[in-house]
Amino acid sequence: MSKQSFQGSNINLVKLHNLQVVLLSLLHESHLSRVQLAQKTNLSSTTITNLIAELIGQRIVSELEETALEPGELRPVGRPRTSIQLEPNARFVIGVHIGVGLFRVGISNIYNEMLYNQVIYFDVGLPAGQVLEQIVTTIETVILASGVERGNILGVGVGASGLVDFHSGVNLLAPNLNWRDVPLRDALQQALNLSVVVDNNVRTMALGETYFGVGRGVDSLAFVYGRTGVGAGLIFKGQVFRGSTKGAGEIGHTTILLRGGELCRCGNRGCLETLISEEAILRQTDQIARLYPQGILAQTLSDKDDISPIERVFRAGRAGDETVRAMLEDRAFYLGVALTGLVNLFNPELILLGGIFSRGQDFFLEPIIQTVSQMSFGGMGKQVRIEATSFGWKAGVLGASALALMHFFYQPE
Numbered sequence: 001m002s003k004q005s006f007q008g009s010n011i012n013l014v015k016l017h018n019l020q021v022v023l024l025s026l027l028h029e030s031h032l033s034r035v036q037l038a039q040k041t042n043l044s045s046t047t048i049t050n051l052i053a054e055l056i057g058q059r060i061v062s063e064l065e066e067t068a069l070e071p072g073e074l075r076p077v078g079r080p081r082t083s084i085q086l087e088p089n090a091r092f093v094i095g096v097h098i099g100v101g102l103f104r105v106g107i108s109n110i111y112n113e114m115l116y117n118q119v120i121y122f123d124v125g126l127p128a129g130q131v132l133e134q135i136v137t138t139i140e141t142v143i144l145a146s147g148v149e150r151g152n153i154l155g156v157g158v159g160a161s162g163l164v165d166f167h168s169g170v171n172l173l174a175p176n177l178n179w180r181d182v183p184l185r186d187a188l189q190q191a192l193n194l195s196v197v198v199d200n201n202v203r204t205m206a207l208g209e210t211y212f213g214v215g216r217g218v219d220s221l222a223f224v225y226g227r228t229g230v231g232a233g234l235i236f237k238g239q240v241f242r243g244s245t246k247g248a249g250e251i252g253h254t255t256i257l258l259r260g261g262e263l264c265r266c267g268n269r270g271c272l273e274t275l276i277s278e279e280a281i282l283r284q285t286d287q288i289a290r291l292y293p294q295g296i297l298a299q300t301l302s303d304k305d306d307i308s309p310i311e312r313v314f315r316a317g318r319a320g321d322e323t324v325r326a327m328l329e330d331r332a333f334y335l336g337v338a339l340t341g342l343v344n345l346f347n348p349e350l351i352l353l354g355g356i357f358s359r360g361q362d363f364f365l366e367p368i369i370q371t372v373s374q375m376s377f378g379g380m381g382k383q384v385r386i387e388a389t390s391f392g393w394k395a396g397v398l399g400a401s402a403l404a405l406m407h408f409f410y411q412p413e
């Protein structure tokens with residue numbers, strides 16, 4: 001836990017901090033001259049010159065002669081203008097997204113552009129140790145397949161399901177996997193001989209969007225992900241907010257139905273998760289299919305092609321099944337109510353939706369925006385932007401690699 005401190009910094013920390021602002025400025029602006037860098041970072045031109053020389057030496061940035069002029073622009077007298085840019089393939093990171101019954105491993109460069117990835121499905125009943133062995137094998141396969149030299153890999157970022165202690169890298173509790181106190185970081189570090197950092201998977205998605213997606217330049221952001229469970233990652237001033245005991249963002253366990261709600265796996269009744277998780281929607285779907293055995297939904301469910309049950313539900317809605325559409329709209333309302341609570345408490349600038357909420361965005365987005373806009377206090381719900389994630393199905397793995405990039409490259413601690 002990072003305690004607030006007022007200690008002075010020694011000279012190396014100052015240099016590290018300066019390096020971070022330079023790297024982040026280059027990530028944000030793609031290329032800048034030394035003068036622009038000095039202006040943006042408030043550092044002296046001597047400091048900038050020294051830092052850039054060092055980064056060029058490490059082949060992390062390169063110098064670009066600016067030959068193209070804007071229309072009507074005059075070439076400046078004297079030295080040709082040069083700009084500095086990050087070398088995208090200077091270093092690489094591995095991202096590992098652990099979901100319920102599947103994990104995905106990808107390798108990305110310092111712009112978080114994914115070169116190669118692989119998805120592996122596993123039995124939910126499998127002991128954590130066996131899943132970790134499969135993750136290690138898959139990481140080695142992905143490194144080999146990408147052709148990246150091991151020496152250029154900065155480390156591995158892992159986004160895990162459930163409660164994670166960021167500082168010890170332990171997955172404290174993942175009820176949907178039956179995992180308890182799994183030492184993800186130490187186990188992977190030992191097996192791979194690479195540095196590893198671990199956080200909750202939805203938090204990594206929020207971090208990924210903040211630095212590499214539509215959240216760039218946004219001060220406060222919430223990423224809300226739904227599949228087996230429903231969780232939120234909160235970002236405030238560019239930093240992940242984890243709460244006082246690691247659990248911030250458990251929006252899935254907001255009580256929505258005060259009476260008569262279904263039992264949630266957390267032990268309470270009427271939680272958001274019992275109303276809009278994938279499983280909850282599929283239960284509703286079964287009822288509709290039984291009620292209308294000749295309906296569009298029933299036909300879609302018996303289609304022969306190889307798509308997931310939830311995609312079949314969306315397909316039926318898109319094909320015009322009004323009962324399905326009404327059911328999805330009704331479910332979206334509950335999420336809208338929970339997001340209204342989030343807006344009232346946190347007042348974020350941007351809310352991004354991932355997982356089934358993004359795959360079914362044509363059903364969910366409008367009713368959610370309407371509910372939040374109508375119900376939030378003092379017009380806050382009209383100001384907040386609510387969108388689907390810009391990363392689509394890659395949100396988990398790009399989030400995990402973003403965690404590694406921030407931790408081992410842009411903002412090392």
Ligand SMILES: [Zn+2]
Nearest residue numbers: 253264266271
């Ligand atoms: Zn619950």
